[in-house]
Amino acid sequence: MNDVLIDLKNLTFLYDGEKVLDDLSLQIRDKEFVTLLGPSGCGKTTTLRIIGGFLTPHSGDVFFDGKRMNDIPPHKREVNTVFQRYALFPHLNVYDNVAFGLKVKKLPKAEIHKRVTEMLETVNLGGFEKRNVSQLSGGQQQRVAIARALVNYPKVLLLDEPLGALDLKLRKEMQLELKRIQQQLEITFVYVTHDQEEALTMSDTVVVMQDGVIQQVGSPQDIYNEPQNAFVADFIGESNIYDGIMLKDCLVKFAGVILPCVDKGFRRNQPVDLVIRPEDIKFVDPAETDLTGTVTSVIFKGVHYEMEVMVNDLLWVVHSTAAKTVGETVGLAVDPFDIHIMEKMFATDKNYVDGEVVEENTVEFLGVQFERENLGLPVGEKVSLVIDPEDIEVVSEDISDATVYLESLIYKGAYNELIIWLNETELILHSQNDEQVATDIGVKFDFDKIEIKPFAGDGEAGE
Amino acid sequence: MKKLVSYPYILWMLVFIIVPLFFVAYSAFTNDAGNFTTVNFTSIAKYTPVFLKSLWLAVISTVICLLIAYPLAFILSRKSPRSQGMLIMLVMLPMWINFLLRTYAWMTLLENEGLINKFLELLGFGTVQMINTQGAVVLGMVYNYLPFMVLPLYSIMCKIEPSVLEAAQDLGAGRFQTIFRVILPLSRTGILTGVIMVFVPSVSTFAISRMLGGGSNMLIGDLIEEQFLGGAYNPNVGSALSLILMVVILIIIGVTNTFDSDEMEGMLV
Numbered sequence: 001m002n003d004v005l006i007d008l009k010n011l012t013f014l015y016d017g018e019k020v021l022d023d024l025s026l027q028i029r030d031k032e033f034v035t036l037l038g039p040s041g042c043g044k045t046t047t048l049r050i051i052g053g054f055l056t057p058h059s060g061d062v063f064f065d066g067k068r069m070n071d072i073p074p075h076k077r078e079v080n081t082v083f084q085r086y087a088l089f090p091h092l093n094v095y096d097n098v099a100f101g102l103k104v105k106k107l108p109k110a111e112i113h114k115r116v117t118e119m120l121e122t123v124n125l126g127g128f129e130k131r132n133v134s135q136l137s138g139g140q141q142q143r144v145a146i147a148r149a150l151v152n153y154p155k156v157l158l159l160d161e162p163l164g165a166l167d168l169k170l171r172k173e174m175q176l177e178l179k180r181i182q183q184q185l186e187i188t189f190v191y192v193t194h195d196q197e198e199a200l201t202m203s204d205t206v207v208v209m210q211d212g213v214i215q216q217v218g219s220p221q222d223i224y225n226e227p228q229n230a231f232v233a234d235f236i237g238e239s240n241i242y243d244g245i246m247l248k249d250c251l252v253k254f255a256g257v258i259l260p261c262v263d264k265g266f267r268r269n270q271p272v273d274l275v276i277r278p279e280d281i282k283f284v285d286p287a288e289t290d291l292t293g294t295v296t297s298v299i300f301k302g303v304h305y306e307m308e309v310m311v312n313d314l315l316w317v318v319h320s321t322a323a324k325t326v327g328e329t330v331g332l333a334v335d336p337f338d339i340h341i342m343e344k345m346f347a348t349d350k351n352y353v354d355g356e357v358v359e360e361n362t363v364e365f366l367g368v369q370f371e372r373e374n375l376g377l378p379v380g381e382k383v384s385l386v387i388d389p390e391d392i393e394v395v396s397e398d399i400s401d402a403t404v405y406l407e408s409l410i411y412k413g414a415y416n417e418l419i420i421w422l423n424e425t426e427l428i429l430h431s432q433n434d435e436q437v438a439t440d441i442g443v444k445f446d447f448d449k450i451e452i453k454p455f456a457g458d459g460e461a462g463e
Numbered sequence: 464m465k466k467l468v469s470y471p472y473i474l475w476m477l478v479f480i481i482v483p484l485f486f487v488a489y490s491a492f493t494n495d496a497g498n499f500t501t502v503n504f505t506s507i508a509k510y511t512p513v514f515l516k517s518l519w520l521a522v523i524s525t526v527i528c529l530l531i532a533y534p535l536a537f538i539l540s541r542k543s544p545r546s547q548g549m550l551i552m553l554v555m556l557p558m559w560i561n562f563l564l565r566t567y568a569w570m571t572l573l574e575n576e577g578l579i580n581k582f583l584e585l586l587g588f589g590t591v592q593m594i595n596t597q598g599a600v601v602l603g604m605v606y607n608y609l610p611f612m613v614l615p616l617y618s619i620m621c622k623i624e625p626s627v628l629e630a631a632q633d634l635g636a637g638r639f640q641t642i643f644r645v646i647l648p649l650s651r652t653g654i655l656t657g658v659i660m661v662f663v664p665s666v667s668t669f670a671i672s673r674m675l676g677g678g679s680n681m682l683i684g685d686l687i688e689e690q691f692l693g694g695a696y697n698p699n700v701g702s703a704l705s706l707i708l709m710v711v712i713l714i715i716i717g718v719t720n721t722f723d724s725d726e727m728e729g730m731l732v
Binding site for chain 2: 052054073074075076079080081083084085087088089090091100101103104105148149152
């Protein structure tokens with residue numbers, strides 16, 4: 001099965017010294033509808049622009065039909081792009097916009113006319129030929145942009161958040177229409193979006209990205225039902241994500257209860273993340289279950305009620321068509337195959353970092369210094385530090401000990417688990433506040449609580 | 464209220480534009496005694512070569528300004544906002560100094576004993592006649608009027624979205640195709656404005672031709688000045704010359720504008 005059309009190999013792209021793409025590899029098959037999905041700043045648009053030829057990767061290769069394309073300029077590539085804000089030519093009417101690519105290629109007039117007319121029919125814009133593009137609605141401009149790209153019969157169509165500017169109803173219509181066009185013309189679509197619902201609706205394959213790294217590649221069903229990690233679970237659909245411990249194969253302890261599940265292959269007593277979708281939780285008689293709690297909020301969502309239930313100090317979000325009342329005591333049940341176990345994104349439950357005594361009673365780690373009375377260690381001595389996630393606090397940058405890059409934030413039922421980067425080292429911390437991911441934030445350490453141990457070698461100090 | 468505010472401006476235009484125009488027209492069609500005559504117009508047929516020369520030099524200056532300003536404006540418009548501000552200031556900087564002073568500076572540079580000739584002598588080229596030539600006049604006009612070409616072009620090019628140029632590339636257009644199919648049509652109004660802004664003052668200039676062109680390069684502007692302030696004192700002929708120059712300019716602007724279509728501007732917004 002050698003129908004790989006686009007092959008991205010180990011792409012790295014830097015912007016202002018920061019890694020936007022980090023060793024990204026991806027294969028896109030012929031006639032496939034692939035969606036690059038992720039929050040803003042995850043590198044999805046950069047990937048698309050590299051395929052289109054508007055950006056050159058700093059390292060890595062782009063293969064197209066087996067040929068290396070790195071140095072081929074955009075106008076010589078067999079791909080066409082639908083730009084974020086359409087980028088129609090304001091001085092040309094609908095017909096001339098669509099005909100642009102064919103006129104550039106100096107095709108015979110009759111052929112141009114035939115193809116443009118055909119393509120305008122395909123996008124339901126027959127009869128709009130003479131219209132000025134500025135007189136069109138957003139949805140119509142969108143169709144012109146799609147026709148303008150597709151009329152060149154590209155092997156691949158790149159779409160950069162093409163529906164972002166449309167309102168919800170129109171967006172849903174256009175989603176189905178794009179899917180129809182893709183199937184009708186049998187062209188490979190590479191689609192960039194941050195809207196997970198859009199990705200699930202249209203794609204054959206979804207590529208979930210975060211921070212320039214692919215988190216998971218799979219069919220919409222795979223991505224939704226078997227998320228690889230807490231980030232994917234959190235980003236796709238709604239979910240309850242908790243810390244758990246795998247007691248043994250098919251048995252997990254979390255939220256103060258022990259429940260059977262269907263996952264195998266984890267170490268005994270391995271800490272894991274687990275995800276339960278709100279629609280997979282059922283209400284049962286409180287007497288029949290260990291999972292009992294109090295309803296704290298009920299919101300009507302149209303198709304279902306969204307209810308929040310406090311169970312052993314953990315918040316459970318439950319979707320059900322049966323409404324409960326706030327304050328009611330309820331029992332919850334989950335089928336074993338609806339509990340999805342995932343490797344933790346952060347390997348350990350605490351932060352283990354190396355430090356060094358730089359002055360008497362002063363320790364430095366990752367560029368941060370703190371004092372500890374009666375340290376009793378000579379200057380130059382290396383030490384290992386253990387920092388509890390609870391002992392790092394998010395504060396405003398002007399009173400912080402360090403400015404860090406917030407990579408991910410996931411709600412764990414009682415607190416947010418944040419993964420941050422400080423001097424190229426990942427740290428984990430717990431916070432009650434929401435922060436914007438993919439931005440810089442300030443953190444403050446509770447230095448008195450940092451545990452200082454004898455140096456245990458490079459990397460993790462271990463237990 | 465709105466009307467009231469506009470009165471001073473209407474009055475201003477009446478007193479300083481409409482009424483003087485009327486005087487010029489009156490003077491052009493009368494003689495010393497104040498009787499109607501067309502002799503002022505028939506007598507200036509001999510100046511036709513001066514007219515043609517003025518138009519020719521203005522055309523050359525305008526074309527040179529356009530050739531310099533067009534790429535410059537495009538490059539400027541693609542820079543980061545910060546460097547754009549700084550570079551535009553550099554373009555405008557000479558305009559902060561009085562026009563006559565700037566032209567005097569060129570005189571001292573271009574003179575036979577001037578800085579440039581001294582440098583050329585050092586290199587062994589000998590003295591080159593630069594001052595009092597048509598080339599010096601064109602240079603003076605290009606130097607003085609270049610900002611008037613750059614600014615309208617720059618402001619229109621800032622409105623061309625980078626993504627539109629990328630779209631052209633994406634659709635197979637190379638550099639030249641992108642310029643001719645996208646950038647030129649989208650900057651047409653800027654070109655027209657710039658051309659008028661440079662051509663009109665160039666065709667009627669007199670100081671530049673006087674200072675850099677010497678007596679041998681008389682232009683219409685000089686001719687008109689002669690009739691009012693110089694030895695050939697004859698305000699009636701001067702008025703007739705002014706009137707003809709004005710008509711010629713109006714015709715040229717009119718012709719230029721027919722290349723323009725007002726739908727363009729609406730689309731760029």
